[in-house]
Amino acid sequence: MWNPPDPKTFNPMVWMIAKQIPEGQVSTYGQIASIIPPPEGVAPPDYRRLGARWVGTAMNATPANEGVPWQRVINSKGEISLPAGTPGAHQQRTLLEAEGVEFDDKDRVNFEHFGWDGPDETWLKKHGLFTPRPIKKSGGKPQQPKLL
DNA sequence: CGTTTGACTACGC
DNA sequence: CGCGTAGCCAAAC
Numbered sequence: 724m725w726n727p728p729d730p731k732t733f734n735p736m737v738w739m740i741a742k743q744i745p746e747g748q749v750s751t752y753g754q755i756a757s758i759i760p761p762p763e764g765v766a767p768p769d770y771r772r773l774g775a776r777w778v779g780t781a782m783n784a785t786p787a788n789e790g791v792p793w794q795r796v797i798n799s800k801g802e803i804s805l806p807a808g809t810p811g812a813h814q815q816r817t818l819l820e821a822e823g824v825e826f827d828d829k830d831r832v833n834f835e836h837f838g839w840d841g842p843d844e845t846w847l848k849k850h851g852l853f854t855p856r857p858i859k860k861s862g863g864k865p866q867q868p869k870l871l
Numbered sequence: 872c873g874t875t876t877g878a879c880t881a882c883g884c
Numbered sequence: 885c886g887c888g889t890a891g892c893c894a895a896a897c
Contacts, residue, residue, distance in 0.1 A: 730894070752879055768881095773892060775879040780894060782878050796878080804878045811878080859880095 730777070733759070737781040740852070743842040744795040747823045749832055750839040750858075751799050752778040757856040758841065779804070794818040795839075799859050801831040834858045 740758055744750050756774025761767060778796070785793045794815040798804040805812035816826065824837050841847070841855035 756879090769892075772880050776877080776893060777879095779878045784895090785878095793878085798878075799880065806878085815878090 730781075733777055734781040734784060737778050738785060738789060738791045739850075740842065741782075741785075741791050741793065741796055743846065744792055744839050746792075747837065748839040749795050749797050749801075749819070749824060749834070749837050750841075751797060752776075752782070752804070753799050754839070754841070754855045754858055755796065758847070758852050758854075760851070760853060775799075795822075797832060801834055803830070834860050 736759055737755060740755050741750070752775040753771060755778050756771065759774065761770035761774065765773060782793055782796055785791050803812050803815050805815060816830075819832075820826070824832055826832060838858045838860070842852075844854070847854060
């Protein structure tokens, strides 16, 4: 746990969680944030947005040699969040496609197929973390098209 | 030390 | 479903 909103602690935690993402799957900034307990004084609704930004900042500061799969973290829309056209964005897409992650014609990843469900409960409990909130799914496929 | 920018989201239209 | 706007924080200028 971490009482104060200390980025020095927050960042490594983000990277640690990112390392749990299996190859061929993707997570989102918001999802990772939802795994980390919000600091005191920050309401969960606010933290959801704040945390996402913090995670983004953390990923931006990701050490290159730590083996952190930074490419598996994308935004809630399912698309690469680095500015299009930058080398980083291109590299991220290349890395993901090499893992088997597919992009549609709108350059977006379908969370239904490649979305990450989060770390094992055992792992989460071991580190005192929360169960991630389900990733927002695009379109939303009706589970039972209720035919009548 | 004030300003601007950013690897975000939710919400309204 | 796509586009624009508001909110909030930390890091970079």
